[in-house]
Amino acid sequence: MKELLIRNGRVIDPASNRDSIADVFVRSGKIVAVGPNLDAAGAQVYDASGLVVAPGFIDMHVHLREPGFEYSETIETGARAAVAGGFTSICCMPNTSPVNDSATVTSYIVERARRAGAAKVHPIGAITKGSAGEELAAIGSMKQAGIVAISDDGRPVMNSRVMRRAMEYARSLNLAVIDHCEDLNLSAGGDMHEGVESTRLGLRGIPSCSEDVMVARDILLAELTGARFHVAHISTRNAVAMVAFAKSRGLAVTCEVTPHHFALTDADMPPYDSNYKMKPPLRGRCDAAAVIDGIVSGAVDAIATDHAPHPGSEKMQEFERCPFGIIGLETAIGLAIECLVHSGKITVRRLVELFTTGPARILNLHAGTLAPGAPADITILDLDRQWTYDVERSYSKSRNSPFHGRRFRGGPVATIVNGAFAWRLS
């Protein structure tokens, strides 16, 4: 029986309302006990003095590109990047080829992830067949095969009637509906946030409003249907305000923020650098500040990366031809510690919530706590470790990050999945 004792760390487990110096004892992949001075003769010992010991972090929004785009990422490389970034669980979006719109594809992903080891991978199923926005996918069968939510991420359902039907059906299955909120007519042809910077650079804009109108629509549909609705990568002031308003009315509306939307603005982009091109685009200062305020106030429930690998050849083009998206699994926690904790905006405990109980609740995951009996998925952080991100050493297959060369203070030092070290800082 494998035993592990994580000794003397600052154990932060919001689900158990714990924030104290303690030991964590793990046996056979499960948490056995958490408390001071535990006796575990014969167990492997990890000295966590000066470190934070938290439930395994969950990234509820990644793109693993398999099946179909294995030249960008595979389930295995993505899951390895995840544990190297401090995540024990990740949820992969269905925009693969074929789209994950059937139990067959879901089962394939689950099986590939099981073989890869590393992080646990929970698939998200498509809302509509082929994510074409017309006919509902086989959502119930996919749930039986292992999906934890539905989304047509990247290809938002424009037809409000279809979205209504999806929400009704998802409600009966108790699945959250995750929407990439973008009115495709308002954003058509846009390459970056519509504002002074896009005007100066002569690039077509994606107005904040293109996100806002869809968030508004979906909140109204959630009210109509009683569905649980989750806004993916929220990025605007108005959208955050609407989610807060929906929560105040008791609706089951949640949202996530990506690290790049609170760490960067459109003005940070070196001219025409495609590693700063993503959807939603980096917004202006006012939107970025509102997103951080939403994290502080509780309007925001989770931080998720929207890890979106693209090979260098696709990003080495004219800006308007480059695909949207950046990788983010290995920089997310460092950015969150730097921009949110060290800046004094939130406590470490709140940070842990955003990466654990927040997403676990939305997705009904059996994760996000260190309570005895729970799977021993553990993330260990050093809040003061100085390090520099070198994208060339990333575990991801792709290199499209705007954070290459950035100096960080604070980040993960070990990732434990089912009681075993999946990654540790060498």
Next chain:
Amino acid sequence: MRPGLLGIEPLTREEIESILRRAKDFQPAGNQSFKKLDLLRGRMVVNLFFEASTRTRTSFEIAAKRLGADAISITAAGSSVSKGESLVDTLNTLAAMRPDAIIMRHSASGAPHFLARHLPIPIVNAGDGTHEHPTQALLDALTILDRRRALEGLRVAIIGDIAHSRVARSDVFLLSKFGAQIVLCGPASLLPPELARIAPGVTLTTDMKEAIRMADVIMMLRVQLERQQDAPFPTSEYFRFYGLRLEHLALAKPDAIVMHPGPINRGRELSSEVADSQRSVILNQVENGVAVRMAVLERILCA
């Protein structure tokens, strides 16, 4: 590596003044035909145009040849671009033949900036998408300075499709650096409010008469229907509200000049009478284009 010329925005006022001073040396006197110089003898420039162009491409070619350089012009149709080669590969291939500079026009904003990061060769931006057209702004400044002592304090109205105009952006950046008052005018969907914040001294109006009132310079822009996915204004009544006619000129300063980067569409953005009037300096702009491009090429290749 010697720097090329990617835009007006990064240039200092002194750099612009030095180009304009040198361009004056290259203006032919009176009706003299031009004598070929040999300042750039043995140098080679490549004109790479991914968008249709007559005046700019010809102007660069003549400028290079008048300085004694060899110039080759390539248009996208008939090149390897149509065989699916990426932009960076096309440019690397050309760069391997060791020209001294590449002059390029491309429909994508920032295409020359992207290439400049990856190629060890000076790049001259001859127009990138809806971003900048730096030599056009330089020739516009030279044309104004042929008739005014300074740009400072001048009231310049730029009228038309501002949103999609690389000429407008470069002119705004240049004129602003010299303290001109710039009034941008067009229908609201071609005049995003953010334009007022891209440089100091810029105001916006949708009222053409207000824009022209007391103007020293009236710059008309072509309405670029090919850059618009769907018409953002009723095109049938464009001339009625934003077309320049003789009666408008009475609102401007008595010696105001009318400019246009070309190609002009008579009856769309300006009337035939205005285009052919004494106030029009449209052909002087074309003439000055060669002088300005000579100054730019000399600066880049003889640094």
